[in-house]
Amino acid sequence: MDYKDVINQIYNEVKPMWGQGKVADYIPALAMTDPRQFGIAVQTLDGEMFTVGDAETKFSIQSISKVFTFAMVLRHLGDKIWTSVGREPSGNPFNSLVQLEHEQGIPRNPFINAGALVVTDRLIDLYPRPKEAILDFVRRLTGNDDIYFDHTIARSEREHADRNMALAYFMKSFGNIHNDVETIIDVYCSQCAISMSCVDLARAFRFLANEGVNPLDNEAILTPSQAKRLGAVMLTCGFYDESGDFAFRVGMPGKSGVGGGVVAYIPRNLVIATWSPELNPHGNSLMGIETLERFTTDIQNSIF
DSSP states (O other): OOHHHHHHHHHHHGGGGGTEEOOOOSSSHTTSSSOOOOOOEEEEEESSEEESSTTTTTTGGGGGGGHHHHHHHHHHHHGGGGGGGOOOOSSSSOOOOOOOOOHTTTOSTTTSHHHHHHHHHHHHHHHHSHHHHHHHHHHHHHHHHHHEEEEHHHHHHHHHHHHHHHHHHHHHHHHHHOOOHHHHHHHHHHTTEEEEEEHHHHTTTTTHHHTTETTTEEESSHHHHHHHHHHHHHHHHGGGHHHHHHHHOOOOOOOOTTTSSEEEETTTEEEEEEEEEEOOOSSBBBHHHHHHHHHHHHTTTTOO
């Protein structure tokens, strides 16, 4: 398969969609992003990388970071984590408070904000310096030490974190948050502000496509069973309240972020990462979702 030709064609077909989405503006620093940017990177498990467009431009990965922090917690806690966070689609927006009271402070899954806050809380239990541990983990996955938090984005996110504070305090009232809420929000806003490129993300997700093993050093990040289960949750819950439609249209486990990034993979085969800052009404990259649907259609391959 000539992936270079495939993504070049998709890039040219999708690029005219500029202007049909809207850059996230609830975090003011994100609203300053130039919307006319678009990149695609494909990383195969046998080591080949194919790119087009702005694939090496760094951007705020936002909720894609939830996959990294959850993997860090899952490898230590194993199935114990499922007593604190569920694994069902929420059907609600990523920052919704609606279900938490009815479900006794247990978030539906680790990829809505409430679930990610529980995961960050457990990360703080496990790592004395959680922010440094997150960066170290991502750098080891990518083989790139030049990955940092965007402090401007993190500060802007922290200044507008009232809803996330409310989620954390509400779960704390049910005993499902252990640590100081201010500390949790600080770590959470920093992890969302990690700055990476499509190339970085495509490399970082190889361990999931490789049954939990980082191809760079053969370290087992997760067991094959854990990697399989994480992929299942990504498929069903990784795209907010558009997750079902994404599974239907694309057929790959993946994760999106309101910074415009989307990354997905075919097990034992490849990872694809895209970035376009303009979002659809569900908070997912408009051109990114279109790119991934065309990709699995064009290569005639998905997990189904």
